Amino acid sequence: MPTVIPAIVAPSATEALFTGSVERRDVGPKDVRIDIRWAGICHSDIHTVNGDWGPQHYPLTVGHEIVGAVAEVGSDVTKFAVGNRVGVGCLVNSCGECASCAAGEEQYCESGAIGTYGAKDVDGTITQGGYATSVVVTEDFVLRVPEAIPYEKAAPLLCAGITTYSPLRHWNAGPGKKVAVIGLGGLGHMAVKIAHAMGAEVTVLSRSDSKRDDALRLGADHYFATQDPETFRTLRNSFDLIINSVSAAIDLDAHLRLLALNGTMVNVGAPPEAMSVRAGTLIGRRRSFAGSNIGGIAETQEMLDFCAEHGIAPEVEITSADQVNDAWARVLASDVRYRFVIDIETLKV
Secondary structure, X not given: OOEXXXXXXXXXXXXXXXXXXXXXXXXXXXXXXXXXXXXXXXHXXXXXXXXXXXXXXXXXXXXXXXXXXXXXXXXXXOOOOOOOEEEEOOEEEOOOOOHHHHOOOHHHOOOOOEEOOOOEOOOOOEXXXXXXXXXXXXXXXXXXXXXXXXXXXXXXXXXHHHHHHHXXXXXXXXXXXXEEEEOOOHHHHHHHHHHHHHOOEEXXXXXXXXXXXXXXXXXXXXXXXXXXXXXXXXXXXXXXXXXXXXXXXXXXHHHHOOEEEEEEEEEOOOOOOOOOOOHHHHXXXXXXXXXXXXXXXXXXXXXXXHHHHHOOOOOEEEEEHHHHHHHHHHHHOOOOXXXXXXXHHHHOO
16 A cells, blocks of 8 residues: 655646645565655746746655665566665656667657656656655665765765766866856756766856856856856857856857857757747757756766766755755745755655
């Protein structure tokens, strides 16, 4: 029989979150039950609950940045044991058979990868996320969290970390490459840290000068304010790769003109509104405009190991379960540096 556990629940797109409950399935032969210790707050959680990306099934518990300890394993589980420090990111299943899954890119599953929350699971139920005290996940979608990563800082790596690591790796950020990061929020600050560790020359593009000191502290070599028109003249034709991390519409043509010959701009932020670009902006210098969506399980584990090796962890602010509505408001106001993490112990009392 399903187990009822405490959770932070969204009753609708317009009502405040409240402390309620969700059901978790029994542990099957290939399942891992995780006692959740920390859960990151991603802007995607807010977009989803607000219905920005389409209608949702309510009540809904969100959260796809999950870290905790293995509490129980199924009879056929071979990769994990009780007590292991583990995590779950944006995916909890996929078909496992299509070309994308076979290539280790489950995020692009041709049958539709199953998201950690708000998705139809294999049993027809709607998945419920990590703002809760436990979760049951098939072992193939569970990740090992290295001891070198501080426990309370690890959760945002499961979304913000892999969302930025994957395009940086795919487009070969490294020595000799000039990388720009648009926005210094939850995603952007991870892009800066990772690109710097990969050996790239990193520039941050942010609206004002308010985050200049932070950007340089996090590993940026240069910082420019995009509200200054001179920025776009000074930096024209400069970058091999631009990571756009913001979840709001920007002037794509102005930013694409900052790319050098054969440069690529990759969108990892997902604004709800459409954005347009002139073909001539791309054609003139053989520029590319691309998108990237998290990473597969193997690449996510690679990212965690890379972060452990290079001493990379997100900048976090810890919040309690009863303060999550306030935390969401601050995320919407861009008033967090740079990721909220919920202390799930506060949900248990």
